[in-house]
Amino acid sequence: MYGELHGKVAVITGAATGLGLAISLRYILEGMNVVGDYVGTLPDELADAEKKHPDRVKFVEADVSDEKQVEGLAQTAIDTFGTIDVWVNNAGIEKACHTAEMPFEDWKNVLAVNLDGVFLGSREALKHFTANKKKGTIINMSSVHQQIPWPTFAHYAASKGATEMFTKTIALEYADQGIRANCIAPGAINTPINAKKFSDPKQLAQTESMVPMGTIGKPQDIANAAAFLASDEASYITGTTLFVDGGMTLYPSFQYGAG
Ligand code: NAD
Structure with a gap:
């Protein structure tokens, strides 16, 4: 727990499920004021959190790809809690398709x-x-695929590679104002984005074989990183990527001396 986070205001996109949900719950536990963005239906767990902490939690429906809706999200945070200290760009989608057949x-x-x-x-x-x-901070959810190429997910990998360079650029652009920007790059984490894959024991084992530590990660592993990067303990860290991947980016095929 990071005492200095108490009372700080965080906006988290894609907050209704998976990593965004875990980060929201962790930030609420830290005593932060949380504005959680979502699309579609708000799950009961979050509606309950909002009822339980009406003065500290607000969920707002906004499509992150829509300029006006994102401006509205920021304005709601400011109108509700007076400021913004931490902004987590977490919302993301993926859809497998061979590149030659990929619809524009x-x-x-x-x-x-x-x-x-x-x-x-x-x-x-x-x-x-x-x-x-x-001196606010921005946390962008990239992926190990900012580094590892991923056939049939060319759009996804391109978006995550670009997120890394975008984050480094704004980190440099605003460093002299004390504003920090970093990425978290999750490996294989058990969330709805890959629930189907991980419910199949064969596919789960195949993914686990690509993780040197031998297991897929939990959403809480990412929430821990998001709390750390928001905290004062990370006050000298900017423009970098924190990989939370059980070693997935360490060339696992070399693990036992092959090569
Ligand atoms: P998820 O599908 O549970 O979460 C994605 C969230 O984004 C959902 O709540 C969804 O409703 C929301 N979203 C989708 N389109 C949106 C839009 N237009 N506007 C606002 N919200 C929108 O999956 P997750 O694993 O929690 O993914 C969160 C982030 O982590 C994504 O950026 C994903 O690429 C990244 N990531 C996840 C993993 C993993 O293994 N789970 C690995 C690497 C990176």
């Missing part, structure tokens, strides 16, 4: 959520931080 619409949809969403959210955070001389 699919390419555009994945880039719109995964990259436009990161830009639009970061821009709102930066506008607020600079206008208020605030």
Whole structure:
């Protein structure tokens, strides 16, 4: 737990499920004020959290690829809690397809959520931080696929590679104002995005064989990283990526001396 996070205001996109949900619950536990963005239906767990902490939690429906809706999300945070300290661009989608057959619409949809969403959210955070001389922080959810190529997910991998360079660029651009921006790169984590894959024992074993530590990760592993990067303990960390992947990016095929 990080005492200094108590009372800080966080906006988290894609907060209704998986990693966004785990980060939201962790931030609530830290005593933060949380504005959770979602699309579709708000799950009972979050509606309950909002009822339990009406003064500290607000969920807002907003499509991260829509400029006006993201501006509205930021305005709601400011109107409700007076400021923004931490902005987590977590919302993301993926859809397998061989590149030769990939409909342009699919390419555009994945880039719109995964990259436009990161830009639009970061821009709102930066506008607020600079206008208020605030040393805020931005956390962008990339992926091990900012580094590892992923056939049939070319749009996804491109969006995550671009998220890394976008994050490094804004980190450099605003470092002299004390604003920090970092990525978290999860490996294989058990969330709805890959629930189907991991419910099949064969596919689960195949993924586990690609993780040197031998198991897939939990959403809490990512929430831990998001709490750390938001905290003062990370106050000298900017423009970097924290890989939370059980060693997936360490060339697992070399693990036992092959090569
Ligand atoms: P998830 O599917 O549970 O979460 C994605 C969330 O984004 C959902 O709540 C969804 O409703 C929301 N979302 C989708 N489109 C949106 C839009 N237009 N506007 C607002 N919200 C939208 O999966 P997750 O694993 O929790 O994924 C969260 C992030 O982590 C994603 O960016 C994903 O690429 C990244 N990631 C996940 C893993 C993993 O193994 N789970 C690995 C690497 C990276």
